[in-house]
Amino acid sequence: MRISLSLVCIALFCFSCKKESNTYSTTSARDHAIAELNFEDVIKVVAAVSKETEGIRADFFDCIETLTVDTLSNPRTITVNFGQTTCTDDNGVRRQGSVSISYTDRYLQEGAIMNVVLDGYKIDEFSVIGNLNIVNLGINQNEKMAFTVQVNNGKVKAPLNDYEIHWSSTQYREWIEGSGSPWLIDDEYAITGTSEGTNREGEVFVANIRSALRSTYVCPWIVKGTTTISEEGPEREINYGSGACDGQISVTANGQVSEINI
Numbered sequence: 460m461r462i463s464l465s466l467v468c469i470a471l472f473c474f475s476c477k478k479e480s481n482t483y484s485t486t487s488a489r490d491h492a493i494a495e496l497n498f499e500d501v502i503k504v505v506a507a508v509s510k511e512t513e514g515i516r517a518d519f520f521d522c523i524e525t526l527t528v529d530t531l532s533n534p535r536t537i538t539v540n541f542g543q544t545t546c547t548d549d550n551g552v553r554r555q556g557s558v559s560i561s562y563t564d565r566y567l568q569e570g571a572i573m574n575v576v577l578d579g580y581k582i583d584e585f586s587v588i589g590n591l592n593i594v595n596l597g598i599n600q601n602e603k604m605a606f607t608v609q610v611n612n613g614k615v616k617a618p619l620n621d622y623e624i625h626w627s628s629t630q631y632r633e634w635i636e637g638s639g640s641p642w643l644i645d646d647e648y649a650i651t652g653t654s655e656g657t658n659r660e661g662e663v664f665v666a667n668i669r670s671a672l673r674s675t676y677v678c679p680w681i682v683k684g685t686t687t688i689s690e691e692g693p694e695r696e697i698n699y700g701s702g703a704c705d706g707q708i709s710v711t712a713n714g715q716v717s718e719i720n721i
Contacts, residue, residue: 569597
């Protein structure tokens with residue numbers, strides 16, 4: 460009988476520990492934010508190289524090794540090659556590998572469809588894998604240019620392959636600042652949408668943007684907005700802050716708040 464009671468106590472203790480861990484874990488929130496950060500960078504590269512009316516902008520990063528434009532293919536393509544060695548841009552982001560973009564029309568043209576393929580692409584030593592589809596929806600009811608962005612079969616691998624995150628996303632992006640200027644430094648987008656993924660521990664999660672995220676060209680991180688994370692246990696909330704470019708998020712899980720640098 461003693462052995463049975465001991466086994467029961469051990470089992471209850473382990474269950475209690477697991478339940479507490481699931482209740483307060485921030486792993487999914489952290490991994491979602493990491494995946495979102497890396498794919499947001501890809502979207503910025505596409506927007507930056509495509510923003511001008513002519514559809515090509517070669518001077519947006521010092522780190523481009525080659526920019527290849529194929530106007531004979533249908534659809535037309537641009538390949539941005541950052542090289543095989545890491546290069547750091549003016550915002551402190553380190554990149555290598557290439558981003559290939561096919562266009563049915565110019566980026567600023569309503570109805571334009573852009574498909575994005577990554578080849579050996581790395582951001583700050585994180586390998587970014589997947590395909591993106593970007594569609595220009597034209598001017599919306601707020602008189603702002605809008606886009607949909609889908610990330611399909613996304614994957615982010617940590618440096619040295621320490622872990623990997625699987626991630627897919629559907630976004631609605633409103634270009635709220637800078638669309639009328641030729642410069643990049645004033646560009647700002649408001650982002651809504653949903654994502655789903657599997658964190659580094661193999662646990663599935665779903666993310667829903669609760670208040671629109673704010674992404675600016677001059678900051679490598681999301682600077683504002685909130686997202687809820689649904690998984691086993693209580694819902695988590697990610698708060699990206701109130702506008703500071705600091706790479707910090709706060710995650711609330713069952714009333715407990717954790718500050719995380721991403």
